[in-house]
Amino acid sequence: MAAYDLYGFKGASIFEAKSKIEERLKFSFEKRDSSYQGGLYYRFGENESECLTLKRNIDPFDGESVEQMFSDYPVLLYVDMTLRSEEIRSLLGTEFNLLRHELFD
Known part of the structure; x- marks a missing residue:
């Protein structure tokens, strides 16, 4: 089962x-x-396999947070289609907060 995870970084x-x-x-x-x-x-x-995207949490069109529920995180890391969610979470450590974890078949 593939996971789609979102991490926030307050750095x-x-x-x-x-x-x-x-x-x-x-x-x-x-x-x-x-x-x-x-x-x-x-x-x-x-796109067809595990993909990580690191970006600022700012919508370029309105200046608001892309992830409004997590507006206190200026940097976001999207981990899509991963089969190693727990491993990545462990390797990232405590500076990166897991904000969302979704599983899909």
């Missing part, structure tokens, strides 16, 4: 979060830019 910058995630999960994000994603964001993985 000051997306660059700090990126560095910590790459170090702990042993991979390198690909830098991307998209107005839909709020400008600069980072991605690892493919």
Whole structure:
């Protein structure tokens, strides 16, 4: 069963979060830019398999939080289609708070 997890990071910058995630999960994000994603964001993985997206919690169109329920987190990490949810959670540590965990077949 694949999990879709959302983590929040209260650190000051997306660059700090990126560095910590790459170090702990042993991979390198690909830098991307998209107005839909709020400008600069980072991605690892493919659409058809496990994919991680790191972005700011700001909607580029209205300036509000993308995840309104979690507006106190300036940086978000989406972990989609993972089969190793618990492993990732453990590796990320306490600086990254699991905000949502959903399972799908």
